[in-house]
Amino acid sequence: MVKHRVIIFAIVLLTLVSCSYGSSGDRQPEYQQCVAQCVSQTEYHQLPLYLRLLRWTVKQDCGYHCMHSITERAIQNERYIHQYHGKWPFQRLYGIQEPASVLFSILNGLVHCHYFKVIQTKAPDSYFLKKFYLVTCMVGMNAWLWSTVFHIRDTAWTERLDYFSAGLYILYGLCVAVVRIFYLRGVWAVLWTAMCAVAYVTHVMYLSSMARFDYGYNMMVCIVVGTCQTSLWLIWSVKQYTRWGNSERRPFAWMVGASVVMVTLAMCLEIFDFPPIGQVVDAHSLWHAATIPLAPLFYEFLVCDTELETVSRSAKDKRSS
Numbered sequence: 001m002v003k004h005r006v007i008i009f010a011i012v013l014l015t016l017v018s019c020s021y022g023s024s025g026d027r028q029p030e031y032q033q034c035v036a037q038c039v040s041q042t043e044y045h046q047l048p049l050y051l052r053l054l055r056w057t058v059k060q061d062c063g064y065h066c067m068h069s070i071t072e073r074a075i076q077n078e079r080y081i082h083q084y085h086g087k088w089p090f091q092r093l094y095g096i097q098e099p100a101s102v103l104f105s106i107l108n109g110l111v112h113c114h115y116f117k118v119i120q121t122k123a124p125d126s127y128f129l130k131k132f133y134l135v136t137c138m139v140g141m142n143a144w145l146w147s148t149v150f151h152i153r154d155t156a157w158t159e160r161l162d163y164f165s166a167g168l169y170i171l172y173g174l175c176v177a178v179v180r181i182f183y184l185r186g187v188w189a190v191l192w193t194a195m196c197a198v199a200y201v202t203h204v205m206y207l208s209s210m211a212r213f214d215y216g217y218n219m220m221v222c223i224v225v226g227t228c229q230t231s232l233w234l235i236w237s238v239k240q241y242t243r244w245g246n247s248e249r250r251p252f253a254w255m256v257g258a259s260v261v262m263v264t265l266a267m268c269l270e271i272f273d274f275p276p277i278g279q280v281v282d283a284h285s286l287w288h289a290a291t292i293p294l295a296p297l298f299y300e301f302l303v304c305d306t307e308l309e310t311v312s313r314s315a316k317d318k319r320s321s
Helices: 029-040 049-053 058-076 099-122 130-152 156-181 186-208 215-242 251-271 283-291 295-320
Strands: 003-005 018-020
Touching: 029 058, 099 130, 099 283, 099 295, 130 156, 130 295, 156 186, 156 215, 186 215, 215 251, 251 283, 251 295
Parallel strands: none
Antiparallel strands: 003 018
């Protein structure tokens, strides 16, 4: 399987997708001969324990060593560096395939974990969006958990769990955006959430029923949903910040608009695909790094918005009584 990161332009908010094609590196006769010779001389029990625990096969381990042997010669001779099986030649760490992306995925997950506690503490139980926001944190933690697992070990099932979890994060973000922006409550909020749940389950079942993962379809869905979410938050933030058509201005509304715009800009790092610096840090890992300081901006908006909504509702209740 060979994967090329999809180029995402400025209108797309959140998506983690890839395509499957043939890779120049693993088509090299030099590489194929090296792997065949290595496999014939290596037994499974000779692999280090950490590789066996991560389910590396002899052929995969041989491919790793042959890939780096060829790449080192290419660097010394200033020749083109090839991708192998859809990936640049990364230096693994105790069997971890992409250490930088793993580290940044963990840090992203910790951000969502931190704000789960913040929202749990600062948002009153009576606020109707508290549960939606807490689930947002949990869905975010889940997405970055499977991103971590996928970058530790790229297999068919870790890839799908990464994509499905990222898709859930994107769709649930749209679900929450609609509920918050349009003040959906009661039966309307339940119906909208149920519609999103059915759409997600249908999406996963469709992709799971196929013998070969439909990367193009998955990309299209993520782009459409992500663009809808981004557009809604951006338009709403401008209206709220400028008091355009509103009696009450929300000076903190810029945070949500800025967060979705900067996440989109950060994703443009995917365009600049290059061999990993030091065989560790590539454009994709830098995209993961860039999102670490952006998630707090969105969560701080939720906290400020919750505080204002709670105070306003309390004042209305006092006036009505």
